[in-house]
Amino acid sequence: MAADLRSIGLTRAREKALQTLAVAMQEGRLAFSAHTLDSIIKNLCELPAHYIAMRGYRDPDAFPHSDLGLLRALETESGRPSPAAMLMIAEAWRPWRAYAAMHLWAQP
Numbered sequence: 001m002a003a004d005l006r007s008i009g010l011t012r013a014r015e016k017a018l019q020t021l022a023v024a025m026q027e028g029r030l031a032f033s034a035h036t037l038d039s040i041i042k043n044l045c046e047l048p049a050h051y052i053a054m055r056g057y058r059d060p061d062a063f064p065h066s067d068l069g070l071l072r073a074l075e076t077e078s079g080r081p082s083p084a085a086m087l088m089i090a091e092a093w094r095p096w097r098a099y100a101a102m103h104l105w106a107q108p
Contacts, residue, residue: 013067062097063101070101074086
């Protein structure tokens with residue numbers, strides 16, 4: 001049974017990321033003590049857990065491309081970019097996409 005994390009203010013995407021991380025750990029697909037930092041970040045980035053890789057492991061290139069706040073930050077009169085379009089836009093920001101994400105979140 002998954003916990004309802006939206007009740008504490010998380011978006012659906014962040015809730016899903018944390019739940020996916022918990023399941024991966026429970027199933028043994030991700031064990032923090034058994035890996036190097038680089039392999040942990042790589043494994044996290046294969047999950048929808050870029051936020052955790054970015055904040056928890058300080059990966060400067062982690063980028064939660066489907067994060068609602070990031071999509072809203074790049075919204076124009078034509079609408080929001082899709083997560084796929086966001087990834088394409090963010091390619092220009094490598095290897096510092098996490099910093100770009102923080103900058104976009106800080107926009108009023």
